Amino acid sequence: MAAKLVHSPIPVPSVGPTTCVITNLMRTPRAFSTTDISNKMNTRIKQHPDGFRPSSTVKVAEQTSTVVGDEDDEEEAKGSANCKTVAQVKAELYHILQGINRGIFGVPMEEKTEIEDLVKLLESQNPTPDPTQNLNKVAGCWKLLYSTIRILGSKRTKLGLRDFISLADFLQIIDVVEGKAVNVIKFNARGLNLLNGKLTIEATFKVASKSRVDISYRNSRITPDQLMNLFRKNYDTLLGIFNPEGWLEITYVDDSLRIGRDDKANIFILERSDEDNL
Amino acid sequence: MLSMTSHNLEFGRSGLDFVACGCSSNASYLVRNSSKGVLRRVKYEFGARKWLCFRRDFGSCRVVSTKTPEAFVNENPVLMSAAEQIFSAGGKRMRPALVFLVSRATAEFVGLKELTKEHRRLAEIIEMIHTASLIHDDVLDESDMRRGQETVHQLYGTRVAVLAGDFMFAQSSWYLANLENLEVIKLISQVIKDFASGEIKQASSLFDCDVELDEYLIKSYYKTASLIAASTKGAAIFSGVDSDVCEHMYQYGKNLGLSFQVVDDILDFTQSAEQLGKPAGSDLSKGNLTAPVIFALEKVPRLRDIIESEFCETGSLDEAIELVKSCGGIERAQNLAKEKADLAIKSLQCLPQSAFRLALEGMVKYNLERID
Numbered sequence: 001m002a003a004k005l006v007h008s009p010i011p012v013p014s015v016g017p018t019t020c021v022i023t024n025l026m027r028t029p030r031a032f033s034t035t036d037i038s039n040k041m042n043t044r045i046k047q048h049p050d051g052f053r054p055s056s057t058v059k060v061a062e063q064t065s066t067v068v069g070d071e072d073d074e075e076e077a078k079g080s081a082n083c084k085t086v087a088q089v090k091a092e093l094y095h096i097l098q099g100i101n102r103g104i105f106g107v108p109m110e111e112k113t114e115i116e117d118l119v120k121l122l123e124s125q126n127p128t129p130d131p132t133q134n135l136n137k138v139a140g141c142w143k144l145l146y147s148t149i150r151i152l153g154s155k156r157t158k159l160g161l162r163d164f165i166s167l168a169d170f171l172q173i174i175d176v177v178e179g180k181a182v183n184v185i186k187f188n189a190r191g192l193n194l195l196n197g198k199l200t201i202e203a204t205f206k207v208a209s210k211s212r213v214d215i216s217y218r219n220s221r222i223t224p225d226q227l228m229n230l231f232r233k234n235y236d237t238l239l240g241i242f243n244p245e246g247w248l249e250i251t252y253v254d255d256s257l258r259i260g261r262d263d264k265a266n267i268f269i270l271e272r273s274d275e276d277n278l
Numbered sequence: 279m280l281s282m283t284s285h286n287l288e289f290g291r292s293g294l295d296f297v298a299c300g301c302s303s304n305a306s307y308l309v310r311n312s313s314k315g316v317l318r319r320v321k322y323e324f325g326a327r328k329w330l331c332f333r334r335d336f337g338s339c340r341v342v343s344t345k346t347p348e349a350f351v352n353e354n355p356v357l358m359s360a361a362e363q364i365f366s367a368g369g370k371r372m373r374p375a376l377v378f379l380v381s382r383a384t385a386e387f388v389g390l391k392e393l394t395k396e397h398r399r400l401a402e403i404i405e406m407i408h409t410a411s412l413i414h415d416d417v418l419d420e421s422d423m424r425r426g427q428e429t430v431h432q433l434y435g436t437r438v439a440v441l442a443g444d445f446m447f448a449q450s451s452w453y454l455a456n457l458e459n460l461e462v463i464k465l466i467s468q469v470i471k472d473f474a475s476g477e478i479k480q481a482s483s484l485f486d487c488d489v490e491l492d493e494y495l496i497k498s499y500y501k502t503a504s505l506i507a508a509s510t511k512g513a514a515i516f517s518g519v520d521s522d523v524c525e526h527m528y529q530y531g532k533n534l535g536l537s538f539q540v541v542d543d544i545l546d547f548t549q550s551a552e553q554l555g556k557p558a559g560s561d562l563s564k565g566n567l568t569a570p571v572i573f574a575l576e577k578v579p580r581l582r583d584i585i586e587s588e589f590c591e592t593g594s595l596d597e598a599i600e601l602v603k604s605c606g607g608i609e610r611a612q613n614l615a616k617e618k619a620d621l622a623i624k625s626l627q628c629l630p631q632s633a634f635r636l637a638l639e640g641m642v643k644y645n646l647e648r649i650d
Contacts, residue, residue, distance in 0.1 A: 153586035154486035162484065277517030
């Protein structure tokens, strides 16, 4: 069955090892006849004309159109997306995430959706479906690449994040022995090195399920004092934005990338970082 | 320091045309009131270059001058050409005109025949302060064009622009102090302080949809009306008239200034990019919420969402502009401009009837014509 698929005459654009497609097809509850797969897929597609855009991660493979000789470019593109390896999806994701400053100051709807679709693709290939049972996968230092958290409008103005202060790296250090997670948000004040510093938020976490942790805020501080003076009036606003309290579902983790979703429907994409400067 | 001359392309073309100035001694100016058919000539010479201003329908005032500001001549050739750049680029010279008109209109009270030296110096000082604020404004806004020509910092760099602005502020302070009138010194010094307050106020409320009309009016006062009010009151003070007349002149200048700013803000929405010399809705795109937007926000909740997203979606700025236009935000802002204009005209009632008082009323009406 697998061989038949691979040698299918229908052109499948630039695909590396198509392990993703095959394994997923094998996972689907529906059995496809090997002899007449094209027609079957055709019928399926006609029955679900708008069912192409994967709406949930598991169904992605079922509705794939990779083996169909449809002329529609869009369908082919979607199909080919499903045919990519994890490495390719990650590469695409990194590419989109370049230069958008973690998305914190706004991302157009189109890109936001693209990112979320790639995230879902990755989540459907999660090599660690039970991360809380393998906490060593999660331990250590991570750097935020993207989140759905936004600081815009008057909030951004009030926090001085428009011209005066810029946001440097966001780091997360997870200590699985102590059950602690420390978020560090670094700030740079233009031309005033005195004001470079960071906001440190300490929290503890407890395992709630094999993929979920409950997080409790413990304390926070801003260093140095000069930077704290700047934020003193708006400290609550700042904390409100970055407070990790709630739960976090770890939906994807491998050796270099981690994706999580929280109780406020936020998405977080982090990569492993060598930095460990607290 | 918002430029009142940012829309000068429109204002200038339709009638009020001022040509370069210079500052020096020996001034006299010319006023002709065509609606009354009375020609009264008073020549005003400003150094070596001619000042000309023509008022289309009801009067023209001609200010003749010859030299570039002495202050610059000896200091630094680069600063001098920077100064020439901005002084020769035109502009309406509205503020000096107001000083002269108010001086003349109030002079009637005390039988003053000629403009005093102080009046002339005051006009120079006001225009220098105004120009300095424009130069700095352009640096802050990173604008390329001003009055149809390249901005000082575009041509000479930021350093020269900052220095030229500083120099003009400093020089005008020196001239001001030499006028030796404490009331006027305090009046004008307050303006320089207000300029800064206005900029800071604006910067700290960008994209803040909760901004109220009062706050907007205070900010507009600091940035625009304060200088005009100081000009008109200062002119009255040097005419030697009663303090209540001086107060009325202050109110006239303040309300004229506010009306002017509101009209400017309306034009940012209603004029096309060619007319404005920059993309329409530039105030809005930077998060500077002006009268039309403030009124529109009361009616259209969707506008708030768009503004708070800082227009990150393509086409959202255009959508916002359309929303402001379609919900009557512009009309309400026009009413606000008219309201302030009426207050300005009311303040003129203490003045004796004269060609000059008519010209002052005309200034108010002319401003409103820009949005008719």
